[in-house]
Amino acid sequence: MAQQQNLFDTTPPAWELDDAETKLVARVVLSTGPTGEFDYLVPENFADERRPEMLVEAGRRVQVPLGRGNRPVVAYCTQVGLEPVAGRRLKLLAAVLDTSPLLTPRMLELGRWIAEYYLTPLGQVLEGILPAGVRGKAGTRETTLFSVPTRVSANFTRLDLPEKQAKALMVLAASSKPLAMKQWMARAECTAAPINALRKKELVESRVERIDTDPLLEEEVERRAPHELNxxxxxxxxxxxxxxxxxxxxxxxxxxxxxxxxxxxxxxxxxxxxxxxxxxxxxxxxxxxxxxxxxxxxxxxxxxxxxxxxxxxxxxxxxxxxxxxxxxxxxxxxxxxxxxxxxxxxxxxxxxxxxxxxxxxxxxxxxxxxxxxxxxxxxxxxxxxxxxxxxxxxxxxxxxxxxxxxxxxxxxxxLPLPTVRAVDLRDMDHRHNRGAISRPLYQAMGVALNDGGQVILMLNRRGYSTHVQCPSCGFALKCPQCDVSMVYHRAANQVTCHWCDYTELPPTYCPECKDANIRYGGLGTQKLEAEVRARFPKARVLRMDTDSMRRPGSHEQALDSFRAGEVDILLGTQMIAKGLDFPNVTLVGVINADTALHWPDFRASERTFHLVTQVAGRTGRGDRGGRVLVQTLSPDHPAIVAAMQHNYRMFADNELPDREMLGYPPFGRMARVVVRGKNEEVAQAVASGFAEQMQATESGGSVIGPAPCAIAKLREYYRFHLLIKAGSIEQLHATLAPLAGKLKLPDDVQWIADIDPIDMM
CATH class of the missing domain: 3.40.50.300 (P-loop containing nucleotide triphosphate hydrolases)
Known part of the structure; x- marks a missing residue:
């Protein structure tokens, strides 16, 4: 092993070793705290292969002393081997926490790759790979297990024991594995008294382990034969x-x-x-x-x-x-x-x-x-x-x-792909179309329902009203912690920030000018549901969004009801747009295809194309066929046109040249650095300092920004971001190199680096 950074201080326990000595050394990474790999000596009792449940090996978690106070912390063992330790003062590893490795050598190798590629400490990566339930051994409980020592089983004939104790000892000796107290009592058909007597006489040995509780039974499913392929x-x-x-x-x-x-x-x-x-x-x-x-x-x-x-x-x-x-x-x-x-x-x-x-x-x-x-x-x-x-x-x-x-x-x-038609909202007579459902969509819904078909309506906005505004002075109600509009939820009679979950009672008048005519504008799924119920009073309507699907199993119950024909109109957010196969759906309506089209994100067109195409694919899956109506203010936008024609190649051929001209993925690599702080000027200054350091690397990458994020304030933190573009992942890493070391930052300032970012908000 190459020598690595050690956790060293002058307080015991630490040992000076002879120059000629080699010792068994465990290399570990901490799950939290200092980054890097650290070496610890392995005590002899943790190197005994006859006790595999206590063995230190790569992939197990261990407990190690950290810092001057020898604070016990959890670490992941990544490597174990004999190493010359001349002149090194190493602390002893304190405990082994797992009875078998939680991570295989291959998963440790994958973890190292993730750490290097995404610029994340290895210990944090390994914590992310292992679910919390696995780390905490959820569903297990500590139990005392009993066995008979070899010295006792070899001398049964010399033992003079009462009948019940003798029977209990024979039962335990005959078992192929250690027994818990209840198991032992049941097999020996005895109470705890003879067992406790054997324990006092030191004729049995015990150890505490975590064992599984009773597992849940799998639900039986009827088997099906393969379908014939076309x-x-x-x-x-x-x-x-x-x-x-x-x-x-x-x-x-x-x-x-x-x-x-x-x-x-x-x-x-x-x-x-x-x-x-x-x-x-x-x-x-x-x-x-x-x-x-x-x-x-x-x-x-x-x-x-x-x-x-x-x-x-x-x-x-x-x-x-x-x-x-x-x-x-x-x-x-x-x-x-x-x-x-x-x-x-x-x-x-x-x-x-x-x-x-x-x-x-x-x-x-x-x-x-x-x-x-x-x-x-x-x-x-x-x-x-x-x-x-x-x-x-x-x-x-x-x-x-x-x-x-x-x-x-x-x-x-x-089966033919459904016909898709755009409803140009610019041509609507708003004196007669005040709701979310245009006249063409209303008529198509009536036809579909009268023919016994089902309808899906997709609107990717939660709540009842998406903004609250005063018509007199222009005041807009925003979250006090975030730079976003509050959304009105009528059922709960509250306004909510969908980014930080801050809620308060809705205002009855303008907080600025005191005008009582404050307006609740914009359209969410709750308002759409109210309109659908009013315009189709006989239809059975179900709304699916994160507000209505909070109870465990509610998502599955809703889809089962729709599949069984107990629901006529299913409306909701993007959760209803993908992966659902309902042959009786004959109409899909996209209420507003433009919701994400003009976001400050180079993937906005791609997201819109994906969503419209996917929701359109929910219909026409049966013999009855289907149709799709897409309500939009941008019917001529290339993403909308390509989606209506089910033509992915048309969309890609139009979008890729723009990406190439600007050097955006897939024609380049990108990272996003976000700096946030309670003080706006301090956060901006740190972001500017980062930009200067990265621009000085001469790595071939370009740094854009800093600029305020699209959501400039989130959860009381002001946010600034930088975009880094490069021709390769190596150039990207080289440009970000100044941020990989230890940075001294002002209090309350934090930063993250996101390789291959998807969220640009």
Missing amino acids: TEQAAALHTIADALESREQQTLLLHGVTGSGKTEVYIQAIEKVVSYGRQAIVLVPEISLTPQTVGRFRERFDNVAVLHSHQSDVERHRQWKRIAAGGVQVVVGARSAIFAPTPHLGLVVIDEEHETSFKQDTAPRYHARQVAIQRTKMDRVPLILGSATPSLETWHAAKAGEYRLVTLENRVSD
Whole structure:
């Protein structure tokens, strides 16, 4: 091992060692606190291979003394080996916290890559890889386990014990593994008295361990046979099978229109993987992780594990252990499931790969797609990226030959794509169209409902009114902690900031000029629901957004009701736009396609195209066909036009030249540095200092800014950001190098660096 930084001070315990000595040294990273790797001596009792549950090895957590006060802290052991320790004063490692490694050597290697790529301390990365329920051993409890020492079992004939004690001792000796008190009492058919007597006579030994509580039973699912593939699907599967048999890493883009049967191709590819005795990981957006999605896999595979953020720590820990044991065929989960501890990985699939939810918004700020590419390279297995609307980064890589492009041009059973029509809100007579639903959309809804069809309405704005404003003086009600408008929620009779959750009672008059005619303007899903119920009083209406879906299981219950035909009109935010397959939906209405079109974000057009295309794909999935009406003030915008024509290539061909001209991804690499502070001038000064340091690197990267963020104040902090653009990841890292060291910052000033940023707000 190369010598690393040590945690050293002059207070005991520290030992000066002879020049010739080598000792067993553990290298660790701290889960919090100082960064870097630190060396500790391994005491002999933690190096005894006869006691594997106490052994120090890479991947286990340990407890080490830190600083002058020897404060005990948790650390991750990353390496153990004999090392010359001449002249070094090293502290002794204090305890081993795990009875087996929580991280395999391969996952430690992946963690190091994430730390280097995303400029995040390794200890923080490892904390992010392991779910809290796994670290805390959720669902286990401390239990005393009893066994018979060898010295006792070899001398049974010499022991003179009462009958009950003798029977209890014989039962314990006959057990193949240590027994807990209740187990021992049940098998020996005795009370605790004879057992306690044996303990006093020191004829048994005990140790305290954490053991599993009773696991939950899996819900039984009816098995289904594979669907017959059409010609396009069969060709796609053949291409994937070639990649599987190559036993090399390949990234494949499965580009298929909505309803083209991508999921069936994934499943049949995974069936091949399972037949080889290997495992697959399938990532889906959290919003799409419904029983419908998971059910498709459970209908086809015997052992499916699910990992997502809404699970309890107990369930998450249980699923993690099942996966690590090798008994799981398929892991289905959201972003963090890319870290599932599959011992025999054979394939990774990322469905709806364009989804922004695959990017983590807290440290480590990884993108699951980028991590999946690296993990599949390490394991030499294929990666499938699937989408009807791939991210432009993925599409460009496929067109450039870096990824293998596989296309599904048609829907299954040759069902036609729905017709899409724009409703130009500029042409509306607002004297007769005061609500959210235009006359053409109202009429189309009436026809669909009269024919027994179902309707989906999408509006990507929560609440009732999106802003509160005084018509007399122009005052706009903003959050006192954030530079954003407060949203009025009529059901709760409160105004809320959707960024920090600050709430207060709505004003009855203008706080500035005292005018009583304060107006509640803008349109949210709650106001849309009220209008739909008023205009279609006989229709059964259901709203789905984060406000109405707070109870556990409410999301699944809502979709089950809609699938069963108990709901006629489903309205909501983007959570209803993706991954849902309801053949009886004959009409989709996009209430306002422009909500994200003009954001200060170079991906605004791409997001709009994705959303409109995806929600349009929710209809026309049955024999009855379907249609889509898109209400917009920008019917001629290239993203809207391409979405209405279901033409991804048209959108990409129009958007990519602009990206190339400006050096934006995929034609360059980007990072975003955000500085925030309670004092606006101080925060701006720190951001300016960062810009000067990075500009002085002469690394080839360009630094733009600093400038106030689109949301200039958030949770009482003023925010400034810088954009760094470079031709390669190496240039990007070199430009950011001045920020990698220890920086002395004023109090209350914080900063983050986001590699490959998705959120520009």
